[in-house]
Amino acid sequence: MSDxxxxxxxxxxxxxxxxVIAQYHVKPGLGDQVGALLVELTEATRREAKNLxxxxxxxxxxxxxxxxxxxxxxxxxxxxHRASEHFQRLGFGTIIPxxxxxxxTSYVVRTSADGKPVDAVKT
Numbered sequence: 435m436s437d438x439x440x441x442x443x444x445x446x447x448x449x450x451x452x453x454v455i456a457q458y459h460v461k462p463g464l465g466d467q468v469g470a471l472l473v474e475l476t477e478a479t480r481r482e483a484k485n486l487x488x489x490x491x492x493x494x495x496x497x498x499x500x501x502x503x504x505x506x507x508x509x510x511x512x513x514x515h516r517a518s519e520h521f522q523r524l525g526f527g528t529i530i531p532x533x534x535x536x537x538x539t540s541y542v543v544r545t546s547a548d549g550k551p552v553d554a555v556k557t
Contacts, residue, residue, distance in 0.1 A: 451486055452512055453541045453554065454504040459534040465497040471529050472500065478520035479504070484511025498534075509557070512540065 460468045472490045479488040486505040493499040506512050515521055530536060541554040 450508075450542055450544045452506045452509055452557070453543050454502075454506070454512060455539050455541075456502040456504070457537045458500040458502065458529070459536070460498040460500065461532055461534055462498055464532045465492070465499075468500065468529055468532055471524055472502070475520060475524045475529070478518070478524070479515060482511070482515055482518065484508070484514060509540075509542075 458468065469492060476488050476490060479485055484507040486507060488502070488504050490500055490502045493501075504512070504515075506515065516525075540557045542557055543554045544552045546552050
């Protein structure tokens, strides 16, 4: 996958965060359009108060496949993201109808005192 962002995720020391992994399979030929929309969505999402990181990657083997990696302070951060104007408009309203399929998984990641991930539990 090719990296289309430059944000490195901070982790909370001795705490936890919510890691979300979304896999998008775009309808044939719409990969470039979805990529442009993801740039806009990324910029808006990174301004959310509870967002720690947001990055998306396009597969070099299949231009119609993306992986999105998101981190939030907790589950309420993801809820707020999904309710935001920009996600309602760009995500639900525009991108999701352009997909063949979408798979979203989330994990609570615990971190050690030095901020490194210790373990993760699927939610």
